[in-house]
Amino acid sequence: MIMFESKLIFYYNDKPAMDENTWYAIYFKHDLSALSSISSRIGYRGGVDSLLEELKNAFYMFIRKWNIQLTVDAVVCKKIDGKTNILLIKRKNEPYRGSYALPGGFVEFGETVENAIVREVKEETNLVVAPKKVMYVASKIGRDPRGHTVSIIYLCDALTEDVKGGDDASEAVYVAIDKLPGLAFDHNEIIDKIFTDIFNV
Numbered sequence: 001m002i003m004f005e006s007k008l009i010f011y012y013n014d015k016p017a018m019d020e021n022t023w024y025a026i027y028f029k030h031d032l033s034a035l036s037s038i039s040s041r042i043g044y045r046g047g048v049d050s051l052l053e054e055l056k057n058a059f060y061m062f063i064r065k066w067n068i069q070l071t072v073d074a075v076v077c078k079k080i081d082g083k084t085n086i087l088l089i090k091r092k093n094e095p096y097r098g099s100y101a102l103p104g105g106f107v108e109f110g111e112t113v114e115n116a117i118v119r120e121v122k123e124e125t126n127l128v129v130a131p132k133k134v135m136y137v138a139s140k141i142g143r144d145p146r147g148h149t150v151s152i153i154y155l156c157d158a159l160t161e162d163v164k165g166g167d168d169a170s171e172a173v174y175v176a177i178d179k180l181p182g183l184a185f186d187h188n189e190i191i192d193k194i195f196t197d198i199f200n201v
Contacts, residue, residue, distance in 0.1 A: 071151040072117040073104030073138075073187070075194060076129060076158050084177045086191065087158075089124045089169035095145045096184030100175070102191075104151065105168065117154050125172035126164045129156035135194050143186045153190055 036048055044051050076087035088100040103124045107116040114131050121129045136153040143149065165171040175181075177195060182188065 067148075069144075069147055069149045070107045070113070071104060071144075071149050072107060072113050072120060073102040073151050073153045073190070074117050074121045074129060074131075074156045075102065075135060075153060075191070076121070076125075076127065076156050078158065078174050080174060080176070085174035086177055086180070087125060087127070087163070088173060088175050088180075088183070089165060090171035090173075091184055092165075092168050092170040099184040100181055101184035102153070102187050103169065103172070113152050113154075117152075117156065121156065123167035124165065124169040126160075126162055126166060127172075128159045130159055131156050136190055138186060138190055140186060151190075153194070155194075 038044075039048055039051050046054070074087070078085045078087070087103060089103045090100055091097055103121045104117065105120040105124070107113055111119075117131050118129060121127050131154040133155045134152055135155045137150065138153065139150040141148065143151075163172045163174070177191070180188065180191065183191070
């Protein structure tokens with residue numbers, strides 16, 4: 001089990017495995033020789049790829065617990081029978097498993113928010129989108145039970161048509177703006193804010 005302390009020193013079986021500088025050398029510079037050296041020194045038997053995955057997971061858990069996390073959510077609209085519909089996904093995992101939400105997710109290390117929204121929408125809905133405009137920033141404390149998250153909400157243009165659920169989403173569907181169900185997180189509030197205050201709908 002990979003563990004860590006607040007100043008980002010990673011431990012394996014209570015032995016120091018590496019510090020923050022080594023982590024960045026491995027993760028961002030892909031210095032696999034350093035990773036191999038650590039693997040040998042701490043007696044890790046799972047292989048280099050497995051060790052890197054454990055380190056990544058531990059680092060993400062640390063960041064999510066002790067730091068503000070940046071997320072992105074997409075507002076993708078489509079006119080169907082003369083009514084404005086908005087793209088939603090049904091969440092496959094907790095929190096809010098089985099609830100509908102805007103497509104989106106966490107911004108990864110080394111990734112821009114624009115690239116993140118394109119990636120997340122593609123993964124969850126199969127749509128290729130182009131971020132058009134930042135519509136809202138949601139930062140209310142307690143909006144996400146996993147920790148303190150701040151979400152940038154983008155209005156996006158759909159560049160493709162085929163919609164289907166994938167990755168963290170079991171379903172992707174357009175829903176009329178006047179028939180929205182109760183959504184996960186604060187997404188009803190976000191949509192109300194955007195369509196009432198900005199679009200005057």
